[in-house]
Amino acid sequence: MAANPEQAGPSATLPARAKLAVTAGKAAAAVSRAAGRGSGSVIGGRVALKLDPDLLKTLAENLDVVLVSATNGKTTTTRLIAEALRAAGPVVSNALGANMPAGITSALAGGTDARFGVIEVDEKYLPMVARDTRPKAVALLNLSRDQLDRSSETRMLAEKWRESLQHSDAVIIANADDPLVTWAASSSRRVVWVAAGQAYREDAWSCPSCGGVMQRPEDDWFCPQCGFRRPQPHWALHGAFVTDPQGGNWPIQLQLPGRANLANAASSAAVAAVFGVHPQIALQRMQAVQAVAGRYESVELNGREVRLLLAKNPAGWLETFSLIDPAPAPVVLSVNALSADGTDTSWLWDVDYERLVGHPVFVMGQRKLDLAVRLEVAGVHFQVVDTIQQAVAMAPPGRIEAIANYTAFQQLRRDVKN
Incomplete structure (x- = not known):
């Protein structure tokens, strides 16, 4: 071969x-x-x-x-x-x-x-x-x-x-x-x-x-x-x-x-x-692979550990939810709908966000209000923020799990490293 x-x-x-x-x-x-x-x-x-x-x-x-x-x-x-x-x-x-x-x-x-x-x-x-x-x-x-x-x-x-x-x-x-x-x-x-x-x-x-x-x-x-x-x-x-x-x-x-x-x-x-x-x-x-294009990477931001996780579709979100620390670990969710992400966000309704009940959740990104409506229906307590820095400042103790779709993930990576 x-x-x-x-x-x-x-x-x-x-x-x-x-x-x-x-x-x-x-x-x-x-x-x-x-x-x-x-x-x-x-x-x-x-x-x-x-x-x-x-x-x-x-x-x-x-x-x-x-x-x-x-x-x-x-x-x-x-x-x-x-x-x-x-x-x-x-x-x-x-x-x-x-x-x-x-x-x-x-x-x-x-x-x-x-x-x-x-x-x-x-x-x-x-x-x-x-x-x-x-x-x-x-x-x-x-x-x-x-x-x-x-x-x-x-x-x-x-x-x-x-x-x-x-x-x-x-x-x-x-x-x-x-x-x-x-x-x-x-x-x-x-x-x-x-x-x-x-x-x-x-x-x-x-x-x-x-x-x-x-x-x-x-x-x-x-x-x-x-x-x-x-x-x-x-x-x-x-x-x-x-x-x-x-x-x-x-x-x-x-x-x-x-x-x-x-x-x-x-x-x-x-x-x-x-x-x-x-x-x-x-x-x-x-075994040598620790992170892939920033995925699964843990970074320190304002004295807090933030783990970066990518999820782009219902199947990906399901797998990602299985990785996060148990409640009450804080979770940041960020969703965009640019051309690289796909402009149709109807998939949000196919994601089992009910799994986040008990976690303090912070919502950001271009489509944060769409995501907020979905979480409201799921019975998840959340707060809307504009930046990851705001979420980190408001989050209770514990490693912060930051989950984002494609362009939102790239933005998160830039924000935590600047």
Whole structure:
């Protein structure tokens, strides 16, 4: 599966047009950073692709590419896979989560000596990126509702995945506990099934194959109408252990919290094994990951510990609530509705905010009043604030759990570090 380790990285043998595009993209990114407009990866990629529309395909030619796609957990799993594969050779990755073609192109352009490309891909763009990069492996973790104003309905996304992967030579590492993911992957030639669990099931009650009502007994699922059912997994998560296809049980010891990250690590170990990295080595390397693009990071603000948690959709909020300290730990919630978040916030009504009863809650962000109405209905006591500094000053003792969606999370990170 692996590329020749003596092979040079992607930019060593680039044609002249591609070299020009890479150089121009890096210059545009540098200008963006100097202007304080972020990392510059997106604008750099856009400029490069404008000059050479085939640049992504060219950059991926000499890499063993792994694509990671899901509604939740893409960035963390990408980081875990990258750490595991570094046991076998240099890795280039879009570690900061720029997961559309421009950001991916920009990331690969920096991998001059890389052997592996570990790439997070937005669900909508997976077919396009898979076509251009010809991946050796594709990890499919989960599918649930997200950014309804931009993304397709979940079954439509699953159908696009299914159509794009059915003729692929890639090994598909897929979550057997998610019916939508299973249906998307089941048309593929080579599938490694991972029993990684599914906490949020509200988008998986109808059969993606025939539309029938799914039956969901414990640790299983099936459609009584068409017979579509959960496949027998090759890898399985059992508590804090993952079982490999040979029956070996390997402990997962992460610095990242929560059941969802244990599932991410199990899938990552299955991906690493495709490239010959032993589960013990892969999981040991994953222990080094403490935070991912600021997620799960604890910072000190005005003498108080604040932990930063990202939650972008109902499934993500459900997983995040399982991480917070028990009541009466103070909680800050921040929600925006900018284009990067999705402008439709109707998903707030699908989140089980009743779990926050007993916590002192502080609400902020662009859509704080929408969130306040939702909490009022849920019976949660809250106070509306304008800044994280206000919330910290008013919060009772205890570590403060700050939960935010995408752009609100980025703003929180800036605010606590300034």
